Amino acid sequence: MMRTRPLKVALLGCGVVGSEVARIMTTHTHDLTARIGAPVELAGIAVRRPDRVRQGVPAELITTDATALVKRGDIDVVVEVIGGIEPVRTLITTAFEHGASVVSANKALLAADGATLHAAAVKAGVDLYYEAAVAGAIPLIRPLRESLAGDKVNRVLGIVNGTTNFILDRMDSTGAGYSEALDEATALGYAEADPTADVEGFDAAAKAAILAGIAFHTRVTIGDVHREGLTEVTAADIASAKRMGCTVKLLAICDRSADGKSVTARVHPAMIPLSHPLASVREAYNAVFVEADAAGQLMFYGPGAGGSPTASAVLGDLVAACRNKLAGTTGAGESAYTRLPVSPMGEVVTRYHISLDVADKPGVLAQVATVFAEHDVSIDTVRQQSRDRGADGVAADGTGGVREGGEASLVVVTHRAPDAALSATVEALRKLDTVRGVASIMRVEGE
Amino acid sequence: MMRTRPLKVALLGCGVVGSEVARIMTTHTHDLTARIGAPVELAGIAVRRPDRVRQGVPAELITTDATALVKRGDIDVVVEVIGGIEPVRTLITTAFEHGASVVSANKALLAADGATLHAAAVKAGVDLYYEAAVAGAIPLIRPLRESLAGDKVNRVLGIVNGTTNFILDRMDSTGAGYSEALDEATALGYAEADPTADVEGFDAAAKAAILAGIAFHTRVTIGDVHREGLTEVTAADIASAKRMGCTVKLLAICDRSADGKSVTARVHPAMIPLSHPLASVREAYNAVFVEADAAGQLMFYGPGAGGSPTASAVLGDLVAACRNKLAGTTGAGESAYTRLPVSPMGEVVTRYHISLDVADKPGVLAQVATVFAEHDVSIDTVRQQSRDRGADGVAADGTGGVREGGEASLVVVTHRAPDAALSATVEALRKLDTVRGVASIMRVEGE
Structure with a gap:
């Protein structure tokens, strides 16, 4: 033989x-x-x-x-x-x-x-x-293409870029800002001299396109993937996530829509609860969650590069x-028979964590809540911090507590809504006189 | 087509x-x-x-x-x-x-x-x-057989039985004893009416045999697998693990020997550090670590049954x-070309956590240490609790603190040594006049 x-x-x-x-x-x-x-x-x-x-x-x-x-x-x-x-x-x-x-x-x-x-x-x-x-080294394509060939994958959610995970892990564990953490990643060889492909999410977006295509048996290219990097993630965002019992990860997320007629693929920073297994993926490791009808939730973890x-x-x-x-044969090749279209980011259903700097006077919350209602966005929780209640010392580090001059911070976490509605809500909030600024916006995933 | x-x-x-x-x-x-x-x-x-x-x-x-x-x-x-x-x-x-x-x-x-x-x-x-x-549902056999076909797997370490993981998780989180946790598992459908195959480790041993054979490209049958169930794990063992920053899991462990000339496969309860990813595998979930030369450490996680x-x-x-x-073809079949023999448990290199009830008098530690030395087993740490130092309140729950009548507890964690030497050490300790009893023996893994 x-x-x-x-x-x-x-x-x-x-x-x-x-x-x-x-x-x-x-x-x-x-x-x-x-x-x-x-x-x-x-x-x-x-x-x-x-x-x-x-x-x-x-x-x-x-x-x-x-x-x-x-x-x-x-x-x-x-x-x-x-x-x-x-x-x-x-x-x-x-x-x-x-x-x-x-x-x-x-x-x-x-x-x-x-x-x-x-x-x-x-x-x-x-x-x-x-x-x-x-x-x-993490087996992902073969498991998706072969092991799950008899199942229906509904979601792929993962940390697929080691450089950005290293940066976010450092920001989370040391309180460092983005630039400082990037410098450390570069010095240790985790980031390249030109880190653009990693920190702007291009690398993760390419992987999201590949995973979405295989998972949903359709064709997805990098141009179909909504992409936000982590260059605008601040120490304040990380601190804000911590107060919510969350951490911030750059996630690649591929979803089949609820009606099964389209798919979405996106890469952006998101808050995930500390109890989620992806929250404990440290340093430059990668991990990918796969949710399928029959299999349930699977996770694959390991070194993502090197x-x-x-x-x-x-x-x-x-x-x-x-x-x-x-x-004299070939293995399982491309399977793109579903021909499912890729929907734009605006149609993705997601949740926002929004931190606003607002005037510290009565009626502000009512004004803000009205804007949410006008956009059909339902509010999950609101946390308001005026001078009187600013006892947790968050103002000092600029993370959104009480400010001098009659300001307060308002932290709103929404229920799930189309991303377009959430994004329009934020734009409308910016126009309110009582809203001095939007300190941070971040999506919440993995709940 | x-x-x-x-x-x-x-x-x-x-x-x-x-x-x-x-x-x-x-x-x-x-x-x-x-x-x-x-x-x-x-x-x-x-x-x-x-x-x-x-x-x-x-x-x-x-x-x-x-x-x-x-x-x-x-x-x-x-x-x-x-x-x-x-x-x-x-x-x-x-x-x-x-x-x-x-x-x-x-x-x-x-x-x-x-x-x-x-x-x-x-x-x-x-x-x-x-x-x-x-x-x-966790893809394991195909990744081991195909994705890692160009690599050299050195270790497979996993939680491969959901029933026993559920029982141990309950014992850890509620302080329940084994019987109580088993009753809960049975009531909730996690344990069968006759739980023998699960709790005595037969189910996990079968899986260990299959994984070892595929991982090391040799033949391993269930008869080659050293097997200890969890029926003798006590609330005191769990409490003792907690004091060490560990938890107890029923692990299936397949190792290639250091010289590469043999393999071992075993199933037994072991303490693993809380920082190890397997420690956070809750309820009836399964998870398997695979260590390979080139790939490094991979983990596969998901529902193990149902x-x-x-x-x-x-x-x-x-x-x-x-x-x-x-x-008109067939896929990758059995690969058993290495013909590596399976060594007995005595040759496995492991670490013991031993909890002894000893007479509370001078010279006991010296006697005990001599027994370890005589068996060429090196001690990593010793913790001695006499009446004067029994302030952590462990005596009340019977987990090895100070007893009435001049007893103390001695907790020894060894360095790595052949299991036969460790086991002979324990037998010799039992024969010492000053050792009133061996309260608990458990291997320590995942460090």
Whole structure:
């Protein structure tokens, strides 16, 4: 049953993840052979800078010509860990045309144009796997696509970006502001020199698009995902969350609508109760909740990034792609038959926590409550702090307690309402004379 | 690409899980057809009591002749949710011989004789899937077998029995004794009328055997698993754990030995620190930690039992088995190439928390410490409570504080040592004149 001609693998990219993939492939040959059912061989590694020293990576395999490598014709599986849209998309489709299956860690490409890649893979009769594109080593795509294939997923709610979780965790545990926490994350290697993709939520939005598409058997691209980063989260927001028994997390949230006729995908900071399992996800860890009709609530937790964890996910996919090559078949591919449309953020039903600086005089609450009522937004709780009751010392740290000059703070938590109605309510509140400012707005999730 | 002849499924057993499988199969036909790539049809349901009312289960499909059903010859997949060893083993092998793949939720059979079943499936060229056999809806077997196929798993540590977790959670949160907590679990439906399989650890041991075999690519049967139930866990043990900042859980633990040349599998109550994610797994939930070389620490959490969650896992496997049937292939089967032997419990390296009732006189600690040294067991911490220092009020509840008549309590936590050495140490301690009794022994894990 064991064939002797080895399966040939081409590696595109040899950075942190790629070099770990190469290292494991060249040192764990016995295990990989046994698990695949045939030997597997690293046949070439395409890099941009061939002179860079790469510990444990066979120098004779290095090439700068990625296109020639994927066109060789004897490659069974191409592993792509370069990232970005082009030239990677062209390399992957070229690999398909030459009969290779592809294992990719490329969330940006999959979230931008997964449909094109899936169609090209189907046409070529090969596999496209990308477990490593979402949440590093945590098995998520395979469980969603295969383990839950007989179930109906209604919600995916997760922390899928380690950098922002590290920043928020520091803000929560030390009281630091955003900039200070970002500096620490950068110094410790958790944030890149240009942290935009992480802190503005682009990375999480790409993952949300991929997860929503798979979970709901439809197509979702990053352009469909409502995205808010965490650059505007303040120490005051975190303190305010604490007073509510909550913490702030940057969440990726994919929902099937109540009528089942549409889906939504969004990334934004949100308060979640400390009792929610996601609240205790610390540092750069990731965790994803999945809610399904029959399965109930499942959670998947682990390291969401890093060379070794990402390599683990890549190698799992590599073994699967190699097994399929041997069996002359392909695994479960794209499933987008529901064709459910993606609704805009305004239609998402959510809850707001709103902290207002208001004039400290009678009638303010009535005015504010009227604005909520006019927008059909129902209020869950109101907390009012005038000078007389400002005993909890929150004013001193600027988190919304009593101010000099007759101000008070009003903290309103709403019931669930369409996001458009909540957002219109906030705009109307800003126009009230008695409202001096909106100190903080944040959605509340996970209850 | 869509074929019109439906895939035919035979269901063996129609209790809590089976009726939910039947219900979903008959109501979610559109989704199942789309995900499989062909229609799937329930062709027969074998039951023992045909007259029982089964809501939503087509009566015309009911038969009492399970053997005839699996021998029909037109069945593509047999779903087995009867449980137990015989007649199920014979039914499954007969199904294989007649060309059907099998999806089973039968942990007892898989843990007793998985090798025979796997060999029969390979011989027949069909699939044997059993995600539902371990931890209900939580995807564990597929992630271990496929997602981590390129990694090296070193440890699996989990709460895999909901009944015992419910009992321990109640004991921890209410201070109840074992019997009282068991009564509550029974009243609420979390424990069966005969709770032996759960509380004596047989159920968890079967799951440990299955997980160890898959995680370490070897064969482990339930007979290889060291098993201690929780019937001897007392309120005093729980209180003692609390004083150490721990809680008590019934854990299934599968380890690869430090030299990589053997594995161990065991089920027993253990103290784990409150900071460990498993400590916060409440009620009847399950959660499993997996530690792998490259992936690091992963956790999988969710409902570990119940009709719907188990049906979710069964249906995920059913979709996979049907897809493979259509493609004319089989999925990843047994991988037992490492042939690693299973070491006995005595060779497991662990830590003990030992609570002794001792005479309250000088020299006792020296005597006790000598016994530990003679067995090459190193002491981590000792806490001694004589009458003078018995201020924390633990004596009143019998949890090991100061007693009348010149007794004191001595709580010793060891460093890691072979279980045989720890156990021999306890036996030697019992023989000391100054040791009046061993109030509690428990292993400490998860640090």
